[in-house]
Amino acid sequence: MADTALTAPLRSPLSHVADRLATATHASGGAIRLAELPFLAQLNVRLDVKGAAAEAVGLALDLQLPLQPNSVVRAGELTVLWLGPDEWLLVGPQGSERDLESRIREAAGDEHVSVTDVSAQRTTLLVTGPRAQDLLAHGCPLDLHPRAFGSGRCAQTTLGRTQVVLVARDEPRAGFWVLVRSTFAGYLADWLLDAATEYL
């Protein structure tokens, strides 16, 4: 019995709406692209930037933790989001969470660093296309104009009636990542699909 379950595929929070996201993407004729990026490794990292850990962790990950509020640093396959003055979200490829966690813990040594695997806590929605900004403006109070929220920006805010982490993708006008708590993801997908009605 155990062996059969081992081979069971992972199920992401939005696997049941993947078809509807794809249909909407197709129907929009390129105006909107909606898709889930499931199973990304996500680690919540907490440390005191004034201590030695920040530099050590940066070295271990080969990147600089962003210190500017609501900014993003990308290096290779890793993306680090500023969540707070002592809090970051490290996003990496599927399955890398354990390796990343041990690298951070080893680098920090005796420094007080908290690392928490939150890979399943949120899932990631890709929202791109020329109307992506208009689509999110249906429910996001932040100014998402490229002048205000361009490449390198992220923010924790609200979208519809749920909290999200928004990330501007790295090229200008390349759309957004919307990180949403997994149990709110179904609601948010319904909300986005409904908001997109006008563009389909």
Add this chain to the structure above:
Amino acid sequence: MLLIPCPWCGPRDEAEFHYGGQAHVPYPEDPASLSDQEWARYLFFRDNPKGPFAERWSHAAGCRRWFNAVRDTSTNEILTVYRSGEERPATPEPRPVFSARPAFEDEAPSGPTGVQGAEPPGGVEGAEPLQDGTGRGGGGETNPFRHASRGRIDRDTPLTFTFDGTEYQGYRGDTLASALLANGVIQAGTSIKLGRPRGIFSAGVEEPNAVIQIEEPFPEPMLPATTVELYDGLVATSLPGQGRLATDPDPARYDAVHAHCDLLIVGAGPAGLAAAAAAARSGARVILADDQPEPGGSLLGTAEHLDWVREVTELLDAAPEVRVLPRTTVFGYYDDNHLLAVERRTNHLGAGAPENVSRERVWRIRARRVVLATGAHERSLAFANNDRPGVMLASSARTHVNRHGVLPGRHAVVFTTNDSAYAAALDLASAGLAVAAIVDTRPEPGEWAERARAAGIEVLAGHAVTGTEGEARLTAVTVAPYGESAGRREFAADLLLVSGGWNPVAHLFSQSGGKLRHDETLGSFVPDTCRQAVEVAGSASGVLDPAAVLAQGAAAGARAIEAEGYPPEAPRLPEVPAQPRPTPPMHVYVVPGAADGPCFVDLQRDVTVDDLARATGAGLRSVEHTKRYTTAGTANDQGKTSGILASGVVAELLGVDISALGTTTFRPPYTPVSFAALAGRDRGVLSDPVRTTAIHEWHVAHGALFENVGQWKRPWYYPRGGEDMEAAVLRECAATRESVGFMDASTLGKIDVQGPDAGVFLDRLYTNMMSTLKVGMIRYGVMCRPDGMVFDDGTVIRVAPERFLVTTTTGNAAAVLDWMEEWHQTEWPELKVHCTSVTEQWATVALVGPKSREVLASLAPRLAVANDDFPFMAWRETTVAGIEARVCRISFSGELAFEINVSPWQGLALWEAVYEAGAPYGITPYGTETMHVLRAEKGYPIIGQDTDGTVTPQDLGMSWVVSKKKPDFVGKRSYARADTSRPDRKHLVGLLPEDPGTFLPEGTHLIADGVVPTPPVPMLGHVTSSYRSAALGRTFALALIKGGRDRIGERLYAPVGDQLVPVTVAGPVLYDPEGARRDG
């Protein structure tokens, strides 16, 4: 919506923040040393000053940091923010007060310099008179009042519509009102109280009379006919002053969007267009919102400078950062330049509206700067029978001619107190309207009167209209020298055009917090000063001279974008022909003379001068009070044409100056907004997020009914083959106690607590000791507020020496995390600890019942499941069904039980494996109701159901969970207060109805006597939980009862309907009190 500057994230909407009360009220260093009074002062007393106030806020939906803000409680302005732990800075000065029309006197071109005989206003040239005066217009058979050439209607697109059962024809570009006028229909309803016939009075949103009901394509009540764009197939009816709501659901979409800009311009008339033109090419982000289908504003009504309007419109359309929003009414102006607007997107398309486009859209606009170019409304005058159909505002009649090519009548008398009606009269005369006379209250009306006389119109200076005749339509007007009853003349007329002066549309400015002042020349109230970044331009600021309006608009637009760092340009403004020299208006409200009929002030509410006189006679001295006494100004139109008139009438009645009386308060919305538009898409399934677990599909597929717990959908029970809830729950309970059941417990809140001080941190927050918990073990804990009342409970797992996993109740997960962050950040920042929500990182399956060990053993071959190897309140890491899992031996039912935690990506696979492995034992899925019964049989309280914020752990009979060893923890000091040791506090106890089949509804009160005494009846407490128990074979309840533990064995009575149900008080643990079942 305030914009609160988070010290980390910058300005964000107020909705992202939680308020935390007064700042700098530190937790006492040694609560035990405080007297009860001192402790109560800390717990319950806070300052409440008017003015600057230091308070705590949390950026809850953002970076989750607590910070301090100094807010002026009288203006709501946030004066400064600073990080938690920082000293309060010196209180900065509030924002300065700005003039709403700065430097205007310097910048405006000099006043009008007209000479006699100058050119008449534009739009007159080329106008053709009506072919005859008998009722047949030049517009064709079906539109007898249609002008042959004027108007902006599309004569190639005729539209058919029905009004009060009669079919008519109009054109695209008509409003319903103009199309009715074109067909000779002016009466559009009857008045609400007196049932008097009422006619189309205006040409815009200010309309008080012609408020109609649309019947098809979708019913909508109370719309001014002057604002309804005509479409093919429109069916409308007149109303007796009151509409009917549709009874069918509205099939249309409504939505909302957020928008941000450097400059929002409200109104696309001459001032607004000039402001937009100054900003268009600067690169600044500009929104221009206007309530009409096309830009131009008053210029559309006067048909002047339309080439310039077109030129600016093209300029704006070509500017990438400029957004022009037609058919959009800005209806509310809130804090920090947050404005709400409603855009009517498809209403004008009738049945042809596309289904996937929202019918109306609410715009939530955050603007760095605002220019209000909202224009002015013409004011009426109070004279006898001033309400007959055919009485119309003078400028509105002109608008109907020039915008819609409609003459509202044939033979007009004009009644004015100011110059503006002359231009209207001359224009209307040139369009073919016979103007019998201009009646001007001013004894010396000046150059405009000369021009009218030169055009062959009789001007009666120093005269007034004293009465009207007619029924369904005006037939005659009586005129007399001003203030006299002798020397009357009567004119046959079907139209009486009235102008009592102009009221700047100051609604939005006033909503913004702006102050108005009385303008002596204008005789009305104009914008003065404001704290927000707003300017008012054009006639909204009280400036009526056309050249000045344009210059002021351009200057305001330029100033706004320059302040935002963009280079303005001086736009081309149209040449304004020289105007006759102006003559000051005369301020008239009630027209003197013997009134032989009602003098209406508020047409929509049927309020007359006599009504207001009764109000002042009753002693009312404020317009706010006369408004409430008479209802003047409270109708749909909110007194747009009558408000200042009412103030003027009341001032005369009281013998005071109107400037001392002021206006009533302007409140949003500026015009009515439908609830459907405000609700937008937040209805039905999108009205609130629905949270589901990774196993949700299985529950649905297996017929579960769901219970809402917070935003979660949790399986409530799983009925089989026609079972009702009672039968299903009894079956689920029995199966679980006798063999094995399982439930989805994924919704419990989970918080990862890491750091060297994690144990100390939890010791301070929980009533019991957590730092002594061994790695690999679990402890139940209770959290209380400083007042000692239970806030949450749950289990704490020690994962590693410096790492704990805390669980919370399902509905309280976010609140507990906020609570932990608040104490850590604001009181104990020195503790090295971090808290992270991991609620969704785990899916949890509770496996419960005497056979649970067998089921688990079959799925977890590597796990030693025997009681000695895996004792109660221990946890193990292993694989269950091949899935990495953390298994906890905890129980919320008194039975042997395990909670299996896995990744939610594999939660469904685990659930299905458990279901399969349990099949030999008849494993039964159960929901929240069975969980509640099982726990209640054991006397386990549910925080929030059996407690209500007034209950201590001791009240729950849980003194054992309150540490006596710890020097302090949140809540400890309160247990030494006299109030928490009263013997008559309510205790949680069990209740057994004497009849084992009688069910006590939750909330039932309990009394001591077997007969209901005369009120007031002393209540002893109430039922908090009530169930039927399969294990006990009877009903039972939990209740909070005064001195309950001292009443065990007593008989009490529960009034249920007309019955007094006798019940016996019992201990809370009714099933397996010795705990024999826990280890299987």
